[in-house]
Amino acid sequence: MQACQVEQLLADYGTEIYRYCRRLAGFGPDGEDLYQQTFLRLLEADLEPDEGRSPRALLYSVATGLWRNESRKRSRRAAIARPVELDGDDPPPLAGGEEPEAEALKAAENRALAAAVERLPDKYRAAVLLAYGAELPLEEVARIEKLPKGTVKSRLHKARLLLKKEMEARGYGREEL
Incomplete structure (x- = not known):
């Protein structure tokens, strides 16, 4: 791809x-x-978008492929020398007795959900970010991930269940009786 084309895609x-x-x-x-x-x-790599396919999909595909390669490298390195993880990255749970204002509650819920998405296994996180974050149709997500459409649907379903479970464990989404 020529520099002017990449510049246009960047813009x-x-x-x-x-x-x-x-x-x-x-x-x-x-x-x-x-x-x-x-x-x-x-x-x-002199990559060109396919005819009838969005250049946006090519960008997502390249980014996802690079990220997967880097993730594999990290996991191999981690198997050799285990990294030290620091606690304290999780958002604090909601206080039980106090009811914050609706906007503050929504913001805290969004931060907790974003953190939960980051903790999803790689195969689920990529599907969630492409389908919900980038709002790509399932067909595009399947092409980017190089998977059948049914597998993408399955991963999205499993990711939603995992996110629901984690959010409920943190006190979100439960109806008070």
């Missing part, structure tokens, strides 16, 4: 792909690196 889809990369790889430097690598790969 058209840059913000959207940036958000996706940061959510997929994390909100730190890993997400930013993934974003940069996505557009570099387009220049280096």
Whole structure:
């Protein structure tokens, strides 16, 4: 792909792909690196969008592939030398007696849900971010993930169940009797 084409894709889809990369790889430097690598790969590999297929789907596909490769590298390295994890990243549970204002409650719920999505296994997280975060149709998600449409549906269903379970464990979504 020529530099002018990549520049046009960057102008058209840059913000959207940036958000996706940061959510997929994390909100730190890993997400930013993934974003940069996505557009570099387009220049280096001479990739072109298929006829009748959105260039947006190509960008998501490249970003997802790069992220998967990096995840595999990390898991191999972690098997050799276990990383030390620090606690305290989880949002605090809701206070039982006090009822915060509706906006603050919604914001806390959104943060807890975003954190829960980040803790999903990789295969579920990618499907959720593509289908719900990027609002891509199932057919596009299936093409990007290189999976049958039924598998994508299954992963989305399983991810919703996992998210529901975690959110309920944190006190969200339960109806008080």
